[in-house]
Amino acid sequence: MTELLQQLINGLSLGAIYALIALGYTMVYGVLRFINFAHSDVFMIGSYVGFYLAPKLGAGSVPGGLAVLFAAMAACALLGVIIEKLAYRPLRNRSTLTVLITAIGVSLLLQNGGQKLFGPNPRAFPKLFPETQLHFGELTVSSNQLIVLAVSVFLLVMLWWIVHRTRIGTAMRALSFNATAASLVGINNDAVISFTFALGSALAGAGGILYAMNYPSIDPLMGTLPGLKAFVAAVLGGIGNLPGAALGGLLIGLVETFISGTRASTFRDAIAFAILILILLFRPAGLLGKMRVEKV
Amino acid sequence: MKLFPRTLALLFLLIALASGGCKRAAAPGATTPIRIGEFSSLTGREAGLGQYTHMGVLLALEELNAAGGLLGRPVEVIAEDTQSKAGESVIATRKLVSRDHVIALIGEGASGRCLEGAPIAQDGHVPLVTPSATNPKVTEIGDYIFRVCFTDPFQGTVMAKFARDSLKAHRVALLVDVGASYSVGLAEFFKERFKADGGVIVAEQKFAGGDKDFRAQLTAIKAANPDAIFAPCYYGEAGLILFQARQLGITLPILGGDGYEAPELIEVAGAAAEGAYFPVHFSLESTDARSRDFVQKFTAHYQKPPTGVSALGYDAMMLLADAIRRAGTTDGPAIRDALAATHDFDGVTGRIAIDVARNARKSASIIQVRKGRFQFVETVAP
Numbered sequence: 001m002t003e004l005l006q007q008l009i010n011g012l013s014l015g016a017i018y019a020l021i022a023l024g025y026t027m028v029y030g031v032l033r034f035i036n037f038a039h040s041d042v043f044m045i046g047s048y049v050g051f052y053l054a055p056k057l058g059a060g061s062v063p064g065g066l067a068v069l070f071a072a073m074a075a076c077a078l079l080g081v082i083i084e085k086l087a088y089r090p091l092r093n094r095s096t097l098t099v100l101i102t103a104i105g106v107s108l109l110l111q112n113g114g115q116k117l118f119g120p121n122p123r124a125f126p127k128l129f130p131e132t133q134l135h136f137g138e139l140t141v142s143s144n145q146l147i148v149l150a151v152s153v154f155l156l157v158m159l160w161w162i163v164h165r166t167r168i169g170t171a172m173r174a175l176s177f178n179a180t181a182a183s184l185v186g187i188n189n190d191a192v193i194s195f196t197f198a199l200g201s202a203l204a205g206a207g208g209i210l211y212a213m214n215y216p217s218i219d220p221l222m223g224t225l226p227g228l229k230a231f232v233a234a235v236l237g238g239i240g241n242l243p244g245a246a247l248g249g250l251l252i253g254l255v256e257t258f259i260s261g262t263r264a265s266t267f268r269d270a271i272a273f274a275i276l277i278l279i280l281l282f283r284p285a286g287l288l289g290k291m292r293v294e295k296v
Numbered sequence: 297m298k299l300f301p302r303t304l305a306l307l308f309l310l311i312a313l314a315s316g317g318c319k320r321a322a323a324p325g326a327t328t329p330i331r332i333g334e335f336s337s338l339t340g341r342e343a344g345l346g347q348y349t350h351m352g353v354l355l356a357l358e359e360l361n362a363a364g365g366l367l368g369r370p371v372e373v374i375a376e377d378t379q380s381k382a383g384e385s386v387i388a389t390r391k392l393v394s395r396d397h398v399i400a401l402i403g404e405g406a407s408g409r410c411l412e413g414a415p416i417a418q419d420g421h422v423p424l425v426t427p428s429a430t431n432p433k434v435t436e437i438g439d440y441i442f443r444v445c446f447t448d449p450f451q452g453t454v455m456a457k458f459a460r461d462s463l464k465a466h467r468v469a470l471l472v473d474v475g476a477s478y479s480v481g482l483a484e485f486f487k488e489r490f491k492a493d494g495g496v497i498v499a500e501q502k503f504a505g506g507d508k509d510f511r512a513q514l515t516a517i518k519a520a521n522p523d524a525i526f527a528p529c530y531y532g533e534a535g536l537i538l539f540q541a542r543q544l545g546i547t548l549p550i551l552g553g554d555g556y557e558a559p560e561l562i563e564v565a566g567a568a569a570e571g572a573y574f575p576v577h578f579s580l581e582s583t584d585a586r587s588r589d590f591v592q593k594f595t596a597h598y599q600k601p602p603t604g605v606s607a608l609g610y611d612a613m614m615l616l617a618d619a620i621r622r623a624g625t626t627d628g629p630a631i632r633d634a635l636a637a638t639h640d641f642d643g644v645t646g647r648i649a650i651d652v653a654r655n656a657r658k659s660a661s662i663i664q665v666r667k668g669r670f671q672f673v674e675t676v677a678p
Contacts, residue, residue, distance in 0.1 A: 003515060006515045006544070007516075010509075011512075014511075122560070122564075124560065124564040127566070133543065133545055140545030144543065145543075214509075214540075215509065216539060216566075217508065217532060217535060217564045222508075225506070257511070257512040258512070260512030261513065261515055262516070265503065265512070265513060266474055
């Protein structure tokens with residue numbers, strides 16, 4: 001029982017990070033209908049921003065740690081906007097496939113540029129927050145895991161609020177619903193798309209920091225696997241659907257953790273991806289996605 | 297046009313003369329030095345490994361020459377750089393064997409690059425002694441390939457013995473990287489010995505190299521209630537395993553392999569690295585007189601302390617010198633036989649015997665992380 005609860009906590013804290021990254025994929029898909037494969041590398045840049053800023057912003061205390069977190073989010077938001085402006089905007093009226101290939105190109109650029117800039121070897125990520133272990137009977141929860149959960153929940157609530165309660169959020173939803181009609185009623189599509197990238201990339205930056213806090217060894221290729229898992233999570237939940245991405249992330253995290261704890265641990269990824277295939281077979285639009293009739 | 301064949305003939309004659317001249321220059325004489333080739337990663341990613349090995353080799357060389365050389369002749373080391381790159385070892389060994397006509401080779405502490413160069417030494421019947429290539433396949437290449445370090449399987453055995461005898465562990469859990477033959481090999485030999493000594497393996501969890509999340513496996517291990525955890529892997533994963541184990545409140549001793557020996561282990565794991573045990577080839581804090589003497593000489597000579605591979609480089613050179621002395625000649629086959637017959641060579645890394653598989657039979661030093669430093673605990677013989 002204790003083991004089950006412990007695995008549940010492990011799975012949730014891993015899933016929460018997947019959820020944060022998955023939201024970025026799903027938001028960009030919502031407005032532009034393409035998968036931004038560079039997203040997982042923005043996540044990596046987020047942890048490197050944390051790595052370099054941590055000593056300067058007084059990491060190791062709660063305000064210092066939060067400062068690093070927000071700085072990384074801001075830096076990633078800026079990076080997201082720049083990537084969109086330089087790489088994707090010129091291709092706005094091209095086919096989705098062209099943009100998709102460009103996204104892979106940007107991803108490779110960030111990975112290899114990162115290897116050149118940061119060095120290819122793994123670096124030790126500094127401590128951001130004071131750390132303790134909390135014991136609940138047999139259960140052990142590290143304060144880092146709690147911070148991951150708390151920050152994720154806070155960011156999810158914030159995101160929900162922005163998307164559903166602000167003018168720019170309404171514009172995002174309108175754009176996602178019908179881009180031409182949105183521009184007809186006076187929405188500045190380019191500005192909204194920039195904002196979407198900023199928001200998604202900020203979440204990836206936060207994910208990068210939280211991930212590095214829990215797995216304090218960072219390298220320029222670290223984004224690939226979590227990025228892939230988060231992409232799967234976004235598809236699992238129904239791509240383009242925000243609560244779906246969050247749910248998908250948590251599910252993938254939990255499934256992985258529970259399988260890792262058994263004898264079948266080496267089949268972890270195989271089982272996670274098999275679940276994806278099954279769900280797509282029976283619910284092609286994902287768990288929470290709605291089937292849409294494609295107009296030709 | 298008639299002149300042409302004659303020019304060619306002249307050219308061939310010149311070449312023949314030149315190469316004949318070359319051979320004459322390399323012919324042994326009282327004062328011509330004995331040439332030993334070294335191929336190491338002197339630059340590139342593993343430059344640290346190669347440079348420290350090279351310093352050990354040079355220290356041994358100086359001592360040999362100061363004592364009058366070998367067989368009445370001075371000794372010379374020709375060092376080639378493999379640049380830490382795949383493929384370069386082949387070029388380096390070819391040059392050393394066919395152009396420099398070295399009588400023996402020392403080299404490449406990295407197993408992968410040693411595996412590249414060794415076949416050339418084997419084909420040329422030039423004995424090769426590797427300082428620190430631990431992969432079992434290296435000496436399997438042929439009967440001219442030897443090593444002064446211990447092998448991967450051997451580490452598993454030693455750690456099992458240490459866990460059973462010194463830590464008094466009865467129940468051990470394994471955490472194995474199934475993607476690395478290094479890890480799988482260590483775990484297998486650990487299991488074999490530990491069970492033979494009456495221990496029980498209570499859990500065997502697996503992961504794949506590059507994984508960062510070990511919480512699930514560690515939680516399962518914790519539930520199995522072991523006395524110790526054996527997690528053989530390289531320092532990258534080891535740091536994260538130690539970190540996450542302590543986060544989950546696991547205070548058991550964690551044991552590893554020589555892949556733990558890197559400053560990055562402590563950088564990543566921080567305070568969580570405290571208490572981890574692993575075997576090393578050589579410890580700076582060893583109490584053995586020979587080891588202490590070596591550390592002193594090395595530090596005086598280079599103004600910095602040696603690493604494990606420096607000691608192995610030194611031993612490789614000295615073992616080779618010992619074999620040449622016993623062989624009484626610089627003939628490849630004779631040196632090979634003398635190397636194979638080594639049974640009690642006193643090296644700075646311990647007493648070395650060469651077994652039938654041309655591996656060194658010797659003891660290992662066990663290290664524990666204490667206060668952020670690698671501290672010597674004890675020596676374990678297999």
